Amino acid sequence: xxxxxxxxxxxxxxxxxxxxxxxxxxxxxxxxxxxxxxxxxxxxxxxxxxxxxxxxxxxxxxxxxxxxxxxxxxxxxxxxxxxxxxxxxxxxxxxxxxxxxxxxxxxxxxxxxxxxxxxxxxxxxxxxxxxxxxxxxxxxxxxxxxxxxxxxxxxxxxxxxxxxxxxxxxxxxxxxxxxxxxxxxxxxxxxxxxxxxxxxxxxxxxxxxxxxxxxxxxxxxxxxxxxxxxxxxxxxxxxxxxxxxxxxxxxxxxxxxxxxxxxxxxxxxxxxxxxxxxxxxxxxxxxxxxxxxxxxxxxxxxxxxxxxxxxxxxxxxxxxxxxxxxxxxxxxxxxxxxxxxxxxxxxxxxxxxxxxxxxxxxxxxxxxxxxxxxxxxxxxxxxxxxxxxxxxxxxxxxxxxxxxxxxxxxxxxxxxxxxxxxxxxxxxxxxxxxxxxxxxxxxxxxxxxxxxxxxxxxxxxxxxxxxxxxxxxxxxxxxxxxxxxxxxxxxxxxxxxxxxxxxxxxxxxxxxxxxxxxxxxxxxxxxxxxxxxxxxxxxxxxxxxxxxxxxxx
Amino acid sequence: xxxxxxxxxxxxxxxxxxxxxxxxxxxxxxxxxxxxxxxxxxxxxxxxxxxxxxxxxxxxxxxxxxxxxxxxxxxxxxxxxxxxxxxxxxxxxxxxxxxxxxxxxxxxxxxxxxxxxxxxxxxxxxxxxxxxxxxxxxxxxxxxxxxxxxxxxx
Numbered sequence: 001x002x003x004x005x006x007x008x009x010x011x012x013x014x015x016x017x018x019x020x021x022x023x024x025x026x027x028x029x030x031x032x033x034x035x036x037x038x039x040x041x042x043x044x045x046x047x048x049x050x051x052x053x054x055x056x057x058x059x060x061x062x063x064x065x066x067x068x069x070x071x072x073x074x075x076x077x078x079x080x081x082x083x084x085x086x087x088x089x090x091x092x093x094x095x096x097x098x099x100x101x102x103x104x105x106x107x108x109x110x111x112x113x114x115x116x117x118x119x120x121x122x123x124x125x126x127x128x129x130x131x132x133x134x135x136x137x138x139x140x141x142x143x144x145x146x147x148x149x150x151x152x153x154x155x156x157x158x159x160x161x162x163x164x165x166x167x168x169x170x171x172x173x174x175x176x177x178x179x180x181x182x183x184x185x186x187x188x189x190x191x192x193x194x195x196x197x198x199x200x201x202x203x204x205x206x207x208x209x210x211x212x213x214x215x216x217x218x219x220x221x222x223x224x225x226x227x228x229x230x231x232x233x234x235x236x237x238x239x240x241x242x243x244x245x246x247x248x249x250x251x252x253x254x255x256x257x258x259x260x261x262x263x264x265x266x267x268x269x270x271x272x273x274x275x276x277x278x279x280x281x282x283x284x285x286x287x288x289x290x291x292x293x294x295x296x297x298x299x300x301x302x303x304x305x306x307x308x309x310x311x312x313x314x315x316x317x318x319x320x321x322x323x324x325x326x327x328x329x330x331x332x333x334x335x336x337x338x339x340x341x342x343x344x345x346x347x348x349x350x351x352x353x354x355x356x357x358x359x360x361x362x363x364x365x366x367x368x369x370x371x372x373x374x375x376x377x378x379x380x381x382x383x384x385x386x387x388x389x390x391x392x393x394x395x396x397x398x399x400x401x402x403x404x405x406x407x408x409x410x411x412x413x414x415x416x417x418x419x420x421x422x423x424x425x426x427x428x429x430x431x432x433x434x435x436x437x438x439x440x441x442x443x444x445x446x447x448x449x450x451x452x453x454x455x456x457x458x459x460x461x462x463x464x465x466x467x468x469x470x471x472x473x474x475x476x477x478x479x480x481x482x483x484x485x486x487x488x489x490x491x492x493x494x495x496x497x498x499x500x501x502x503x504x505x506x507x508x509x510x511x512x513x514x515x516x517x518x519x520x521x522x523x524x525x526x527x528x529x530x531x532x533x534x535x536x537x538x539x540x541x542x543x544x545x546x547x548x549x550x551x552x553x
Numbered sequence: 554x555x556x557x558x559x560x561x562x563x564x565x566x567x568x569x570x571x572x573x574x575x576x577x578x579x580x581x582x583x584x585x586x587x588x589x590x591x592x593x594x595x596x597x598x599x600x601x602x603x604x605x606x607x608x609x610x611x612x613x614x615x616x617x618x619x620x621x622x623x624x625x626x627x628x629x630x631x632x633x634x635x636x637x638x639x640x641x642x643x644x645x646x647x648x649x650x651x652x653x654x655x656x657x658x659x660x661x662x663x664x665x666x667x668x669x670x671x672x673x674x675x676x677x678x679x680x681x682x683x684x685x686x687x688x689x690x691x692x693x694x695x696x697x698x699x700x701x702x703x704x705x706x707x
Binding site: 212 | 575
């Protein structure tokens with residue numbers, strides 16, 4: 001603990017029925033709904049990933065047909081990116097952002113609930129493709145035309161994919177608008193822009209990115225739907241269309257989407273590391289401007305996914321992609337500098353953040369490699385790209401996501417998660433991650449293409465694929481202690497203190513869980529760390545009183 | 554100028570510059586339109602917010618201060634608090650969401666789904682609008698009471 005313990009304040013959580021959850025407009029409950037649903041989709045997407053890895057463990061087709069395999073990797077990618085990583089961040093944003101700015105709720109509470117329901121129904125619609133006769137969508141999460149067009153994907157599953165992704169797109173736009181208005185208009189007195197916690201900053205920047213990136217993919221989906229059902233020719237060269245247009249519009253959303261996914265998780269890391277280093281965040285303003293720079297640059301790098309089409313300017317997009325490493329590097333540097341000479345506490349959230357530094361940095365470095373066209377031409381559509389993508393996204397989102405869960409679970413539920421189980425969880429994931437994805441880099445460098453259900457035994461890829469599959473099983477096993485920790489915590493009474501970690505920002509100034517209106521009173525907001533300031537002031541007052549008492553006696 | 558406004562200005566300048574450079578490097582239409590479109594969209598957001606801030610500035614108590622100032626503890630930046638009653642529970646979002654989800658299924662299974670989905674969609678929308686109207690009425694009644702109480706004759 002810190003030198004000054006926070007006062008222990010607990011509140012008895014009222015019993016909540018199913019109807020309360022279905023009709024809630026409370027941002028905290030909507031946050032929990034988002035987080036729970038996102039983890040639900042992740043468990044399904046993760047189970048699909050295990051099937052994929054088991055299929056690839058050996059040459060020959062053992063578990064699923066090639067067609068089913070195509071459906072599996074399509075739905076896996078769609079669920080993990082659009083229905084897990086993004087919505088999990090939105091869940092944290094819902095649960096925490098209004099608290100961090102001292103607001104009673106979001107600006108539009110009912111719209112907030114609608115965003116959640118659209119996301120949930122969108123995910124269910126995408127998955128329902130498995131129940132149709134033609135099976136689920138099988139064109140990959142990128143849905144490239146003409147593969148996703150009427151000729152190669154005539155099945156209903158593809159239409160359901162379009163409908164589900166469109167719904168989550170609308171949900172994202174409504175949510176982004178809500179966050180933008182909330183952060184702009186609902187801040188407590190004294191909560192200036194440059195006193196906002198980094199997590200809230202990243203949510204603001206992410207909201208702006210969503211607002212400008214999502215309409216592009218929504219338009220793309222509408223054009224694809226017209227091509228499929230009304231004889232449109234947007235992506236059909238025989239009718240004067242251009243399949244590369246799909247790629248432009250998709251990646252104009254798709255690459256910012258990577259940062260839409262990652263920036264909020266960077267925000268979580270920026271909250272966790274200072275608390276457990278017992279130091280203020282190093283270079284706060286530099287981190288804010290690095291976040292804005294990442295947002296700007298991320299809108300100008302989409303075509304590095306299209307180097308091999310031959311239709312984009314290679315030097316321009318290569319330079320822009322290399323440049324984005326600079327603000328990202330600033331973040332890594334500032335987190336490290338925050339820890340430097342700090343009084344470190346290696347709690348589970350902190351361990352996840354340390355894991356992120358190792359995993360994400362590896363992914364980032366391979367991203368810089370892929371930004372160079374000569375390497376990209378070689379690695380395009382190989383397992384090198386698969387490993388890079390997972391390195392960045394699992395490292396960036398899941399490691400920080402788990403850090404956020406362990407960090408804010410007491411605030412959201414009034415209960416703390418078991419530290420011992422948490423440490424097993426972290427260890428399993430760090431080891432499992434290395435086992436799964438390092439072999440995939442080597443496989444990619446050896447030329448193993450992605451999105452294949454089988455490979456010839458003569459390639460010699462069996463051993464590395466087997467190691468990768470074992471790693472994936474370790475990752476799956478690593479989820480068990482986490483689920484057990486959550487189960488055990490929820491069976492205990494809600495007795496977590498208001499501020500179990502010695503936090504800095506306003507969410508730690510209210511009870512755990514907070515009341516419906518969030519705050520009975522707010523501490524004065526005169527710096528980036530109002531709760532820390534209040535703790536120091538309270539401690540100074542206590543010492544002064546003790547001194548007076550000692551002097552009087 | 555508050556950071557809320559500058560933020561969009563910076564993004565707009567960056568995207569417009571990137572779009573122009575890209576055009577002269579590549580003469581490629583799609584990418585240029587996307588980059589310039591982003592610049593124009595963020596530029597419009599900048600101008601709208603800048604206008605809003607200028608209109609609000611004379612009315613702000615003590616003048617709206619810059620986001621960097623360290624002293625002011627009043628509302629920050631160009632936007633005042635827009636507090637309104639916080640709704641506790643509502644089935645409208647679920648009804649509208651469910652209705653929309655059924656409506657989009659028409660794209661896969663036929664137009665009948667539009668009719669089926671329209672029922673919860675409209676019911677939810679009506680419920681939503683009524684509740685919002687009620688809250689607005691309550692808010693304006695409270696504001697009116699507040700103004701009357703503060704008037705010199707009161």
